[in-house]
Amino acid sequence: MAAQANRLGTVADNIANGSTAGYKRASAEFSSFILESGVSDYQSGSVETNIRYGVSEQGALSYTSSITDLAVRGDGFFVVSGSDAQPMLTRAGSFVEDGEGNLVNAGGFKLMGYSLVNGAPSAVANGAAGLEAINLGSVGMQANPSTEGNLYVNVDADAALVAAANLPSANATTAAFSSKTSLIAYDNLGREVTLDVYFTKTAANAWEVAAFDQSGAATGGGFPYSAAAVLADDALAFDPATGKLTAANAQSLTIPVPNGGSLVLDLSQTTQLAANYTVLSAKVDGNAPSSVSEVQIGEDGTMFIVFQDGSRVAGYQIPLATVRSPDNLDPLAGNVYMPSIDSGDMLIGFADQGGFGAIVSGAIEQSTVDLATELTAMIESQRNYTVNSKVFQTGAELIDVLVNLKR
Amino acid sequence: MSLNIATGVANSSLGANSEQIAVLSRNIARAGEANASRKTVNLVTTGDGGVRAASITRASNQALFVNSLTARSAAASHQAITSSLNQLERTINDPELDASPAALIEKLGSDLQQYATTPGDITVAKSTVLTAKKLAVSLNEATSITQAVRKDADAGIAEAVTRVNELLRQFGKANETIVKGVQSGADVTDALDERDSLLASVSELIGVRPLNRAGGDMALYTDGGVTLFETTARTVQFTATSMFTAGIQGGSVTIDGVPVTGSSAAMPISSGKIYGLTQVRDDYAVSYQRQLDETARALVDIFRETDQSATPLLADATGLFTYSGAPAIPGTGTIVNGVAASIAVNPAVDPDLGGSAKLLRDSGVNGAAYVYNATSASGFSDRLLTLSDALGANRPFDAVAGLETSANVRGFSASSVAWLSEARKTASEDMDYSETMMQRSGEALSSATGVNIDQEMTRMLEVERSYAASAKLIAAIDGMFETLLAAAG
Numbered sequence: 001m002a003a004q005a006n007r008l009g010t011v012a013d014n015i016a017n018g019s020t021a022g023y024k025r026a027s028a029e030f031s032s033f034i035l036e037s038g039v040s041d042y043q044s045g046s047v048e049t050n051i052r053y054g055v056s057e058q059g060a061l062s063y064t065s066s067i068t069d070l071a072v073r074g075d076g077f078f079v080v081s082g083s084d085a086q087p088m089l090t091r092a093g094s095f096v097e098d099g100e101g102n103l104v105n106a107g108g109f110k111l112m113g114y115s116l117v118n119g120a121p122s123a124v125a126n127g128a129a130g131l132e133a134i135n136l137g138s139v140g141m142q143a144n145p146s147t148e149g150n151l152y153v154n155v156d157a158d159a160a161l162v163a164a165a166n167l168p169s170a171n172a173t174t175a176a177f178s179s180k181t182s183l184i185a186y187d188n189l190g191r192e193v194t195l196d197v198y199f200t201k202t203a204a205n206a207w208e209v210a211a212f213d214q215s216g217a218a219t220g221g222g223f224p225y226s227a228a229a230v231l232a233d234d235a236l237a238f239d240p241a242t243g244k245l246t247a248a249n250a251q252s253l254t255i256p257v258p259n260g261g262s263l264v265l266d267l268s269q270t271t272q273l274a275a276n277y278t279v280l281s282a283k284v285d286g287n288a289p290s291s292v293s294e295v296q297i298g299e300d301g302t303m304f305i306v307f308q309d310g311s312r313v314a315g316y317q318i319p320l321a322t323v324r325s326p327d328n329l330d331p332l333a334g335n336v337y338m339p340s341i342d343s344g345d346m347l348i349g350f351a352d353q354g355g356f357g358a359i360v361s362g363a364i365e366q367s368t369v370d371l372a373t374e375l376t377a378m379i380e381s382q383r384n385y386t387v388n389s390k391v392f393q394t395g396a397e398l399i400d401v402l403v404n405l406k407r
Numbered sequence: 408m409s410l411n412i413a414t415g416v417a418n419s420s421l422g423a424n425s426e427q428i429a430v431l432s433r434n435i436a437r438a439g440e441a442n443a444s445r446k447t448v449n450l451v452t453t454g455d456g457g458v459r460a461a462s463i464t465r466a467s468n469q470a471l472f473v474n475s476l477t478a479r480s481a482a483a484s485h486q487a488i489t490s491s492l493n494q495l496e497r498t499i500n501d502p503e504l505d506a507s508p509a510a511l512i513e514k515l516g517s518d519l520q521q522y523a524t525t526p527g528d529i530t531v532a533k534s535t536v537l538t539a540k541k542l543a544v545s546l547n548e549a550t551s552i553t554q555a556v557r558k559d560a561d562a563g564i565a566e567a568v569t570r571v572n573e574l575l576r577q578f579g580k581a582n583e584t585i586v587k588g589v590q591s592g593a594d595v596t597d598a599l600d601e602r603d604s605l606l607a608s609v610s611e612l613i614g615v616r617p618l619n620r621a622g623g624d625m626a627l628y629t630d631g632g633v634t635l636f637e638t639t640a641r642t643v644q645f646t647a648t649s650m651f652t653a654g655i656q657g658g659s660v661t662i663d664g665v666p667v668t669g670s671s672a673a674m675p676i677s678s679g680k681i682y683g684l685t686q687v688r689d690d691y692a693v694s695y696q697r698q699l700d701e702t703a704r705a706l707v708d709i710f711r712e713t714d715q716s717a718t719p720l721l722a723d724a725t726g727l728f729t730y731s732g733a734p735a736i737p738g739t740g741t742i743v744n745g746v747a748a749s750i751a752v753n754p755a756v757d758p759d760l761g762g763s764a765k766l767l768r769d770s771g772v773n774g775a776a777y778v779y780n781a782t783s784a785s786g787f788s789d790r791l792l793t794l795s796d797a798l799g800a801n802r803p804f805d806a807v808a809g810l811e812t813s814a815n816v817r818g819f820s821a822s823s824v825a826w827l828s829e830a831r832k833t834a835s836e837d838m839d840y841s842e843t844m845m846q847r848s849g850e851a852l853s854s855a856t857g858v859n860i861d862q863e864m865t866r867m868l869e870v871e872r873s874y875a876a877s878a879k880l881i882a883a884i885d886g887m888f889e890t891l892l893a894a895a896g
Contacts, residue, residue, distance in 0.1 A: 018411070060411075060412050060415055060455035060457075061453060061455060062415060062419075062455075062457075063419070063453060063459045067591070176673070177673060179632055179674060180633065180634075180663070180664075180665050180673070180674065181628075181632070181633075181634050181637075182634045182637065182641065182663050182664075183634075183637060183638075184637060184638035184639055192638075192639065194639075196663075196664065214664065217664055220644070220661065220664070221644075221661055221663070221664020221665065222664050222665070276631075276632065277631075277632035277674065278616070278628075278632060279616075279618055279626070279628050279632065279634075280618075281618070281620070282618065282620070282626055282637060283620060283621065284638075293587060293591075294591050296590065296591055296592070304590075306587065306590050306591050308587075311590075312590050363453075366411075366415065369411070370409035370410065370411050370412075371409075371410060371411055371888065372409060372410045372411075372887075372888070372891060373409065375888075375891045375892065375895050376891070378895055379894060379895050382895075
């Protein structure tokens with residue numbers, strides 16, 4: 001009867017946590033307790049209860065509208081820490097940002113991760129070293145100088161020739177050019193630098209590309225630029241047969257951005273065909289300093305910080321942990337588990353790698369409790385309890401009979 | 408599958424259906440808008456067999472969209488040219504009213520002939536001078552209308568440039584929303600619609616070529632290849648000219664430091680309202696003004712007076728018609744800007760200003776040395792006949808006027824009228840054609856990406872059915888739990 005009461009207890013817990021995210025259902029397993037008995041007499045034993053948790057059972061994912069709601073599809077657990085900074089495991093991923101910028105789940109546990117701000121994380125496979133609480137507030141204003149980009153254009157093969165003295169690279173007042181485009185690049189402090197890029201035909205199939213800082217242009221734009229604004233120039237030779245840059249020609253232009261890095265501008269797909277000047281592709285990396293607009297979490301657990309201007313950088317990587325025997329984890333209040341002797345040690349890795357599973361953003365893992373199963377278990381326990389009480393009653397009646405014999 | 412999961416699945420279906428209904432209602436609400444595109448919800452199956460709305464996408468067709476932009480730019484430039492040429496045509500007036508320079512030159516010719524037959528009739532002399540005055544005034548007015556058209560065009564360019572800068576600023580905002588939204592997976596379809604609509608507005612002013620970049624970003628270049636927008640908007644600059652007279656050139660529009668209109672344009676634009684207005688200001692109106700100036704110069708030249716002394720010492724001087732450079736005679740066959748603006752009848756000949764109309768017959772406006780009729784004979788008609796012949800004689804005209812270089816002044820003036828009519832007719836035909844093109848390309852785009860109410864209604868019925876079925880499923884699961892609970896008693 002005590003065993004059935006235990007079982008009812010698990011049923012009650014399960015039903016109560018039927019809607020708790022990341023809850024793994026508990027079950028009472030029984031084993032018989034048998035006393036030594038002879039052939040002719042039966043020593044009645046009893047039943048022993050073992051409480052099991054179906055930790056490894058995958059719960060259904062329910063999708064939400066919050067990006068920081070996370071779920072694991074697979075075997076891994078999130079590493080969280082409570083108030084005592086002890087790393088623990090959980091599947092309850094309904095994280096929200098608290099007042100200090102930490103991501104905290106419904107149980108009050110902080111999500112842990114590796115910071116990517118200073119490069120790739122040095123994960124330790126069997127320990128929580130290097131992990132820190134993910135703090136969105138710590139990723140403040142960030143600016144990235146431009147270092148690479150591309151500019152693919154078609155220059156008009158029939159453009160007029162420009163005399164050597166009037167080339168943009170000579171930077172004279174009389175400078176002439178065939179085509180011009182401008183690109184936004186960023187310096188070390190994230191200031192926007194507008195680069196003027198001129199394409200000028202110097203001879204048949206020969207062009208000059210020259211880059212200037214627009215802020216140094218003459219009044220009203222154009223030549224001559226101030227000496228500091230003259231950045232780079234190079235000759236381009238096109239193959240008359242294909243209209244493409246010749247293989248021998250440099251495929252890129254390195255532009256020293258004022259107060260910034262060296263911008264390698266790829267020109268490899270620039271062509272010279274008998275068509276109007278057309279920009280086919282123009283792109284320069286880098287971003288201006290702007291505050292965090294929102295976060296975004298990839299399947300591999302990389303947390304991207306999206307800035308106000310739309311650019312994004314990887315801020316943290318959320319690791320996943322697992323143990324050899326998840327079902328033997330030690331459950332604690334708040335849907336967290338501690339590795340125990342039975343479960344084996346914590347192994348830390350990343351999502352999408354070696355059996356840790358994938359992280360799904362914008363979803364939470366539902367409780368694995370199935371109400372119908374629990375109700376059925378309840379009915380079964382009730383019947384068992386009733387039958388047990390009948391045995392008890394019968395025993396009591398037998399004793400009554402025995403007592404009456406003596407009178 | 409447990410009952411709990413079944414409930415979850417039915418629930419997810421309800422959620423997805425309500426999302427679809429929301430998008431359907433957005434579609435229907437915007438069905439009448441020209442730039443609205445049809446939006447659809449993309450559904451995906453979730454891990455537990457449920458369904459969720461993963462994203463919202465819109466119908467788009469880049470090729471048709473770019474076509475419609477091009478057609479819009481072309482139509483806008485032709486509209487600007489046509490409306491300005493219509494204004495210029497007012498200078499010709501109704502030929503029946505005989506108030507145009509060409510008609511008045513004809514009338515002056517016939518008046519002179521009549522005066523030559525009755526050189527003693529002072530009434531005819533006065534009426535001839537009156538015709539000459541009307542001619543001078545009509546040339547003055549034509550000049551002021553032409554310059555007003557140029558000034559209007561210039562002001563129109565300035566307004567369009569301000570508008571382009573404003574549109575580019577808004578374009579930047581919409582573009583930023585899209586870039587950010589695409590990064591974070593938000594619904595950016597409305598921002599995309601807005602960006603397209605801004606792009607359409609820009610294309611009416613300047614011909615544009617959009618360049619799609621990674622992450623939903625877009626860069627804009629003019630049809631000449633100058634950068635208009637790349638991460639940030641480039642500045643479009645223009646300084647309006649406050650006063651236009653013949654020979655004054657208007658300022659040029661610069662984008663990103665590169666002049667795109669005018670003779671010094673390195674990478675000129677070739678469509679849009681700004682292009683059309685520039686054509687009017689720097690081309691049509693300038694040519695027409697030159698034709699007026701050449702006509703006026705020829706008139707001043709024809710009525711010149713020559714020293715009649717036995718040994719001529721004095722230079723030729725202006726006669727009936729005077730102008731700002733009087734008494735010197737403008738050079739032959741070379742344009743002199745501003746003659747049509749200042750041409751007037753010499754006050755000495757004008758009876759209204761105390762002059763004598765008889766000077767037309769006798770000459771001598773510039774003094775006794777220039778008097779042709781030395782004896783003041785009332786029957787003297789030689790000078791009048793010479794003048795009448797000169798009106799019909801071929802003379803050289805400057806080629807910059809864009810008409811024949813050798814013609815009589817009557818023919819030249821008539822050619823000018825024909826030139827303007829022809830230009831207007833061509834522009835009007837071009838406008839009709841480009842407007843038709845614009846409508847057709849707009850219709851093609853709309854039928855490819857626009858909202859079709861019938862389709863939306865059908866979709867709505869489907870969604871309604873699906874919603875009802877899911878709700879029914881939830882009711883059935885609820886019934887099953889009831890049964891179980893009753894058993895648990």
